[in-house]
Amino acid sequence: MRLTDTLSGEKKPLLPIDPAGGVRMYVCGLTPYSRAHVGHALKAVVFDVLRRFLEWRGHRVRHVENFTDIDDKLIERANALGVSIADLAAEHIEDYLANLHRLNVLPATVYPRVTEFIPEIVAFIEGLVARGHAYEAGGDVYFRVRSWPAYGKLSHRRIDELKAGARVDPLERKEDPLDFALWKAAKPGEPSWPSPWGPGRPGWHIECSVMAYHTLGEQIDIHGGGADLIFPHHENEIAQTEALTGKPFASIWVHNALLQLSGEKMSKSLGNVVSIGEALDRWGPDAFRTFVLQSHYRTPATFSEEAMEAARAGAERLREAALAPAPPGPPLELPLAALRERFTAAMEDDLNTPRALAVLFELARDINRGRAEGRDTAAAQGLLRELAGVLGLTLQEPPRRRQDAAPFIDLLVEVRSALRAAKQYALADHIRARLGELGIELQDTPEGTTWREA
């Protein structure tokens, strides 16, 4: 398949460095200092679909997603709340993973955490110092950007352009304003680990270089994350890793566009976030995945109630087509191989999920038509379920929000069915209308009456 590579700006064929060992994919996770929002969920779904597709095509995938469980924000937040950093991080990691599970995102092969890799980080930094790419200053260690001429190649910036906007902190003893911290000397009351430069903790970017190195190796196939990480995070990662190994770090850099919320990006700093849990409670996993997949991962999608409603209706349509009982008639003839091929071609072309989804919707329409004609649609439904699975759709009924009301609704439906059987339509319709006002939609089918929440 081909994927757009941020570094070269081109669609590049995915050619695993070590095909037998599988595709090595490192996706930047999050810093667990607050509750994960739907933007994180979008990223998770995008890379989950990439991973599922690769596996469906017969690749083994080694998928690593990290947690940066020590950093400034985490320290600040933990102090403000009066809890330990470890507890705060654990709470948010747990919440995130639980939400991913609800979203039907396959667990990564490994979820490394920074605090588990301190010795490796120290060793990595020592290697950089030894090669002249880093230097110690007052207990801090900085990466010497000027020693790495290729700096800026990922984000397509030149060092001189960056210099103007570089942040200058008088407390730091950098040789150059562009240099960034690999190791930060401990301040009073901060957690720290021993190092050749005295007690301290890792800077923000070094952990990903180190964890990718130790979980996947010197060179990886795919490095991914949100577009906001291109600069400085991934730029710095490349510099650190390539300065040490002298080899290209990742073959393809994949970045998803950021989710928008009413015109602007959703971010913790703007405070305009919707938590994953809220969205899942309200619309369910398939609606969210359909929402994400209906636009290309590199085009910013805007989260809104209307968009989620539309996605929910679409997902429901797929579910019903995939699961409706097949009539016992003559088999429905469809060009299943060609449909499968169109789906595959769309996915191989830079993970074009909107086009892939369109194939599923066409398949759903064909199945529904076949069913209306009394044909046996089992084979087509099997394909629809298979392809929906590649996109990670659960095809399950969204959870009922009013679980406790269900038995009473069932009872009303039962009574109404008896009234209909007795042709007492006025009363039966009254029950249906009243339930409708309460947000319960009834559907009479030859097999009986079903209901769902509107």
Place this chain on the structure above:
RNA sequence: GGCGCCGUGGCCAAGUGGCAAGGCAGGGGUCUGCAAAACCCCGACCGCCGGUUCGAAUCCGGCCGGCGCCUCCA
């Protein structure tokens, strides 16, 4: 200011040189006791201007409008 992205029917969104996918919503039908679901039918000439070409939504130039990154952020 620098780097980059986007502007396609009411809403969302594919398409990057040859008669504009798909979803949602809407209208008209079929089916249904009536509904719902499902199925059938209906809707855009692609921000504006100019250029290249036999031919452009698709390439080039300019303009207008929206957005992201350049600072912690998926």
